[in-house]
Amino acid sequence: MDHSDLPHMNWRISERARKLTSSAIREILKVTERPEVISFAGGLPSPATFPAERMREASERVLRDSPAAALQYSATEGYMPLREWVAARYSKDGVTIRPSQVLIVTGSQQALDLLGKVLIDAGSPVLVETPTYLGALQSFSMYEADYVQVPTDENGLIPEGLTPELTAGARLLYAQPNFQNPTGRRLPLERRRALAAFARTSPFPVIEDDPYGALDYAGAPLPTLLSMAPDHVVHCGSFSKVLAPGLRIGYIIAPEELHFKLVQAKQATDLHTPSFTQRIVHEVVKDGFLDEHVPSIRALYRDQCAAMLSSLERHMPEGVKWNRPEGGMFVWVNLPKHVDTMKLLEAAVADNVAFVPGGPFYAHEPDLSTLRLSFVTVPPARIDEGVARLAKLIRERL
Amino acid sequence: MDHSDLPHMNWRISERARKLTSSAIREILKVTERPEVISFAGGLPSPATFPAERMREASERVLRDSPAAALQYSATEGYMPLREWVAARYSKDGVTIRPSQVLIVTGSQQALDLLGKVLIDAGSPVLVETPTYLGALQSFSMYEADYVQVPTDENGLIPEGLTPELTAGARLLYAQPNFQNPTGRRLPLERRRALAAFARTSPFPVIEDDPYGALDYAGAPLPTLLSMAPDHVVHCGSFSKVLAPGLRIGYIIAPEELHFKLVQAKQATDLHTPSFTQRIVHEVVKDGFLDEHVPSIRALYRDQCAAMLSSLERHMPEGVKWNRPEGGMFVWVNLPKHVDTMKLLEAAVADNVAFVPGGPFYAHEPDLSTLRLSFVTVPPARIDEGVARLAKLIRERL
Numbered sequence: 001m002d003h004s005d006l007p008h009m010n011w012r013i014s015e016r017a018r019k020l021t022s023s024a025i026r027e028i029l030k031v032t033e034r035p036e037v038i039s040f041a042g043g044l045p046s047p048a049t050f051p052a053e054r055m056r057e058a059s060e061r062v063l064r065d066s067p068a069a070a071l072q073y074s075a076t077e078g079y080m081p082l083r084e085w086v087a088a089r090y091s092k093d094g095v096t097i098r099p100s101q102v103l104i105v106t107g108s109q110q111a112l113d114l115l116g117k118v119l120i121d122a123g124s125p126v127l128v129e130t131p132t133y134l135g136a137l138q139s140f141s142m143y144e145a146d147y148v149q150v151p152t153d154e155n156g157l158i159p160e161g162l163t164p165e166l167t168a169g170a171r172l173l174y175a176q177p178n179f180q181n182p183t184g185r186r187l188p189l190e191r192r193r194a195l196a197a198f199a200r201t202s203p204f205p206v207i208e209d210d211p212y213g214a215l216d217y218a219g220a221p222l223p224t225l226l227s228m229a230p231d232h233v234v235h236c237g238s239f240s241k242v243l244a245p246g247l248r249i250g251y252i253i254a255p256e257e258l259h260f261k262l263v264q265a266k267q268a269t270d271l272h273t274p275s276f277t278q279r280i281v282h283e284v285v286k287d288g289f290l291d292e293h294v295p296s297i298r299a300l301y302r303d304q305c306a307a308m309l310s311s312l313e314r315h316m317p318e319g320v321k322w323n324r325p326e327g328g329m330f331v332w333v334n335l336p337k338h339v340d341t342m343k344l345l346e347a348a349v350a351d352n353v354a355f356v357p358g359g360p361f362y363a364h365e366p367d368l369s370t371l372r373l374s375f376v377t378v379p380p381a382r383i384d385e386g387v388a389r390l391a392k393l394i395r396e397r398l
Numbered sequence: 399m400d401h402s403d404l405p406h407m408n409w410r411i412s413e414r415a416r417k418l419t420s421s422a423i424r425e426i427l428k429v430t431e432r433p434e435v436i437s438f439a440g441g442l443p444s445p446a447t448f449p450a451e452r453m454r455e456a457s458e459r460v461l462r463d464s465p466a467a468a469l470q471y472s473a474t475e476g477y478m479p480l481r482e483w484v485a486a487r488y489s490k491d492g493v494t495i496r497p498s499q500v501l502i503v504t505g506s507q508q509a510l511d512l513l514g515k516v517l518i519d520a521g522s523p524v525l526v527e528t529p530t531y532l533g534a535l536q537s538f539s540m541y542e543a544d545y546v547q548v549p550t551d552e553n554g555l556i557p558e559g560l561t562p563e564l565t566a567g568a569r570l571l572y573a574q575p576n577f578q579n580p581t582g583r584r585l586p587l588e589r590r591r592a593l594a595a596f597a598r599t600s601p602f603p604v605i606e607d608d609p610y611g612a613l614d615y616a617g618a619p620l621p622t623l624l625s626m627a628p629d630h631v632v633h634c635g636s637f638s639k640v641l642a643p644g645l646r647i648g649y650i651i652a653p654e655e656l657h658f659k660l661v662q663a664k665q666a667t668d669l670h671t672p673s674f675t676q677r678i679v680h681e682v683v684k685d686g687f688l689d690e691h692v693p694s695i696r697a698l699y700r701d702q703c704a705a706m707l708s709s710l711e712r713h714m715p716e717g718v719k720w721n722r723p724e725g726g727m728f729v730w731v732n733l734p735k736h737v738d739t740m741k742l743l744e745a746a747v748a749d750n751v752a753f754v755p756g757g758p759f760y761a762h763e764p765d766l767s768t769l770r771l772s773f774v775t776v777p778p779a780r781i782d783e784g785v786a787r788l789a790k791l792i793r794e795r796l
Contacts, residue, residue: 006655010601012569013659014541017516020662044471052465059457067450071642073442106504110668117540118415122520138666142515143412171410203408244469246673257404261411264418268536270508270668275644277672 078104179328476502577726
């Protein structure tokens, strides 16, 4: 069958679907669900942080007080009190965000899908960090984006790299300034200012994807790009890392004109995000719960991060480098260039320890000697054991 | 701005987004939320049918018994016990549906989006009924489908019309054989057989979208196309009309090879449908609840449909024609050809009665003298009053 990769069906599929390939990493990582595997591969928040009892009370209240509305079709834009809550939360320091700019989405992965749908044509240049979030590459590839990598160093994206030559014809720039997945990097204040200035004059939006912003260990967030250039930045947020990901509630803050297009696209995509889960989230957050809850998540992740950094220090051989995240869920590790982390993963899994190789996070020319470690779901003693095993395997390859 | 329809932003948007236009009907219908308006415009199920107490118990149980799993990220394919339940429900009369064919989606609107993503390239011919479901046109248009209308009469799609000339190069045929939205038509058994035979030899799938199948008033369903050609039909189902739409739980049953592509596409679209709401639905349906619950919905809709048909009989002038649905939520009305139902809607809304004009349900060459009436949310006395008002306005136009 030359025109399809459904070998047993005589059906043609789309060009975008033909390019979808099965992930070798995903296949290898399937075995990491075995309890004996120490997995640093997950991107999952720790379930110890889920406020299950609050959720139970909230869902009880929602179904008692407004069952018909919670179970009926509802507006594509989202549940208005939740939109108002989001707008109020981002309205500070002289910046006003209007509820009419807020679209509630089915997890922030859907934010990326909708932005791709509304902004990207087949072959459109799309600017991404080096490396960048794999899930964004997956979403934008569905719209056949032509990726352009923006120069990046250990502090993240380099605004001076955004030359007219590099950015010509781009439809969007996609960035995670806070504790980026996969590198854990946070963009410094000066670069934020430069990137906001760039956004103000560029003929395409800067997408600020910010699932991890609340997880800065010191509780001292840097200003968002949105706050610096509210008319030129599209901000994506999520309750997945501060409440629970299983509810799939995220949001997009965008200028109204783009918001309106995103609403139309969402209507064609899933009509609306479930009314019930939106109301539960609003019920949980409306009285300031996040302000008491998020510090406990930060403290847990800070301690686990410290444990991992100290284990890396203790076990890793000379020539292995890693960053010291100020927040978020990930550490980024650079091995000597000749070590292929994809092959390392196979050996590691055989030795009951897992991580994610860095290659798939690059739009082009991957650095195959990189890897991502998550520390949020593994207790400190196991972190040390896992890092020790990994260090031994790396040492054998040097 | 010649390249964008964001008049105040200098941002380019995608071709598909440029084609999105604001719906005049939607604007007019916004006023129908006023309580004095008798609205036959809704496509909403009656909230009187929502089993809110069961939902409350189920959500309580889910959050008590498995809070971490219900609130955590979960598999893109969906919650396995729910997939197994769906597979078992469709496995009968010698047909076996495997759980590995079932993908849980965020309402069946998402089924259409994912099928478009995986099957349609810009300019791909897509076969649709005449008229067809507006939401399907919205979804497939996001992938720039080139629609081809299949000949249709008062019994629905005419299988003999599927000539090699008409169907050449098509990527899919989209049909709602049961109580179609907007016409309420049910495809007769003989035509189902012919369409299943067509599916078995055609080089593209027949999509059987079946949100209303359980709502046949006599409780005597006709066999699905899926049961007649399980390897050649993709079946979309939903809990929206038999439980509650606000949970946004639907499913796609497809051959595994296509299923696998749909899963990859869904991963890039919203990662997965909320674990929590999937588990609630499974908890509610697993012990046979639908078999006791759905007959009460059927009985309610049958009575309201009968009330509307008798009001139409009583009030409508000569020359107005409508069908007698055997199930579902809609009656389709044909006025004399010179009456434009779009203009009629403006007058009707001024007179506090609403419906949906038929034009937008056609992919091409709309019949502007048609309209859709829904009877499910209006009590019989109000139905009669609303139909009387509408009949008066029509009479004035003859």
